[in-house]
Amino acid sequence: MNSPRKVVAITGASQGIGAGLVKAFRDRDYRVIANSRSIKPSSDPDVLVIAGDISDRKVAERMIKEGMAKFGRIDTLVNNAGIFVAKPFTEYTAEDYANVLAINLGGFFHVSQFAVAEMVKQGSGHVINITTTLVDHAIDGVPSVLASLTKGGLDAATRSMAIEYAKRGVRVNAVSPGIIKTPMHAPETHATLAGLHPVNRMGEISDITQAVLYLESAGFVTGETLHVDGGQVAGH
Numbered sequence: 001m002n003s004p005r006k007v008v009a010i011t012g013a014s015q016g017i018g019a020g021l022v023k024a025f026r027d028r029d030y031r032v033i034a035n036s037r038s039i040k041p042s043s044d045p046d047v048l049v050i051a052g053d054i055s056d057r058k059v060a061e062r063m064i065k066e067g068m069a070k071f072g073r074i075d076t077l078v079n080n081a082g083i084f085v086a087k088p089f090t091e092y093t094a095e096d097y098a099n100v101l102a103i104n105l106g107g108f109f110h111v112s113q114f115a116v117a118e119m120v121k122q123g124s125g126h127v128i129n130i131t132t133t134l135v136d137h138a139i140d141g142v143p144s145v146l147a148s149l150t151k152g153g154l155d156a157a158t159r160s161m162a163i164e165y166a167k168r169g170v171r172v173n174a175v176s177p178g179i180i181k182t183p184m185h186a187p188e189t190h191a192t193l194a195g196l197h198p199v200n201r202m203g204e205i206s207d208i209t210q211a212v213l214y215l216e217s218a219g220f221v222t223g224e225t226l227h228v229d230g231g232q233v234a235g236h
């Protein structure tokens, strides 16, 4: 009997790492539920696009409900949507605080609840959270308190969820990127950003998609944060 085709839900899928993940999973013949606020409809019948703000619980619910209705299962969720606001700590506004928490934490919380409920019914599933190496390794000159506050929460929640669901077939892991060449960083900053990594280069989107696909295939790995950061967390 053929095993059913797998289904992955990816947030923040319109560009950068998320768009790279859509391609990487489609290349493995996964069916994809893709979300972002401005994402365009897809002509690919194996891609279901759910446009909207993932911090809105109704959008998160639609992503999983409509995905289940169309594809009948949900094997993997990649919580990739995220924003980075680099400001000195005392210059963050109340609006910055609310936005970063809503997207980086709310964007994980709501959709993960709906997805994990389905995974538990299936008896299998995998959640992958995209964090940042700044959680473990702050950089002088790159102010990042709100990134550490929110992605640090995701990092810790990765282990909590992994243990809570370990006996029910659901794995939970994280990928912790260094600085990756995506639209998040203007090309004129690349040379400076490269120098922040011991390997003296920025990461490529493929460095992150390979790590996600490794975790996806690694059935004995759960509760792990895989650093893909050109050595940043190891030291300087």
Ligand SMILES: NC(=O)c1ccc[n+]([C@@H]2O[C@H](COP(=O)([O-])OP(=O)(O)OC[C@H]3O[C@@H](n4cnc5c(N)ncnc54)[C@H](OP(=O)(O)O)[C@@H]3O)[C@@H](O)[C@H]2O)c1
Residues within 6 Å of the ligand: 011, 012, 013, 014, 015, 016, 017, 018, 035, 036, 037, 038, 039, 052, 053, 054, 055, 079, 080, 081, 082, 083, 084, 103, 107, 130, 131, 132, 133, 176, 177, 178, 179, 180, 181, 182, 183, 184, 185
């Ligand atoms: N690039 C890096 O150096 C780096 C380093 C460490 C960690 N990360 C993390 O990796 C993830 C992807 O980063 P990236 O560099 O690919 O970023 P990016 O190029 O800025 O893309 C971010 C994606 O998230 C979507 N998004 C933002 N807010 C959203 C919301 N409220 N609801 C739904 N989607 C939303 C954006 O699309 P819309 O605008 O259409 O919503 C876009 O598709 C983020 O979580 C980021 O924190 C990146």
